[in-house]
Amino acid sequence: MLSGRRYLLDLSPGQEEMCEEFGDICRSVWNTALEQRREYRRRGAWMNYAPQCAELADAKREHPWLKAAPSHALQQTLKDLDRACPAYTSQRCSACGFVTEGNRESQAVFRCKAPGCGHRDHADVNAAKNIKAAGHAVSACGDLGTSRSAKQEPVSRATGRTPSQGNPRAAAQGGSQIPGRPTSTG
Known part of the structure; x- marks a missing residue:
């Protein structure tokens, strides 16, 4: 055990x-x-x-x-x-993991073709189960529930600046690109 x-x-x-x-x-x-x-x-x-x-x-x-x-x-x-x-989540069996195009019989019908499985479900429900099982909780774009964008370059621990802060325009905007994280002055 x-x-x-x-x-x-x-x-x-x-x-x-x-x-x-x-x-x-x-x-x-x-x-x-x-x-x-x-x-x-x-x-x-x-x-x-x-x-x-x-x-x-x-x-x-x-x-x-x-x-x-x-x-x-x-x-x-x-x-x-x-x-x-999410690619192939509608063709992957949420019960056994078998993937084939034939598993998705129609827009709505999913039936696993793996020998010994035969799992049946609505195709979208099956895909949702696969996405949930894979941990698709991270937002690919937009906000992560914090005050900064998910696509923003990280602040370097060594310099305290983002790579774009070498740009004079970024410096004119007043420091750190990430709220709450001060930039070092040198």
Whole structure:
């Protein structure tokens, strides 16, 4: 029998700030990767974990703030997006996980074709169960319930600034792009 354990993570202020920065960077990677997948789909192409993971090294060279987060955390973000991405959720059986185009008999009817399964449901209900199971709770755009946008570049722990704050126009607007996080003066 499996047993679970619960732990309370007690972080120092520096560790807390680092975790927040890693989370901000991962959220930015998630939103960028999701937007890239949507753009590929609009053009009739397909993008998933493998090619996006291969692009991470180039992205780190182009955007130095990505280097602040461990590579494995960014790769895990892309894997999580693969699991939560709504593509094929209406063709995947919520009971056994079998995926085939034939599972979706019509716009409304889902019937699993996997041997020994035979699960039946409304196609949209089946897709909703798959999305819920995959943890599709992170908003891809818009507000995350905080005072800042989900697509905003994270503040660097090292400099206290976003990459765009090197821009004189950003500096003229008066400091930090993220409310409540002061920028350093040098």
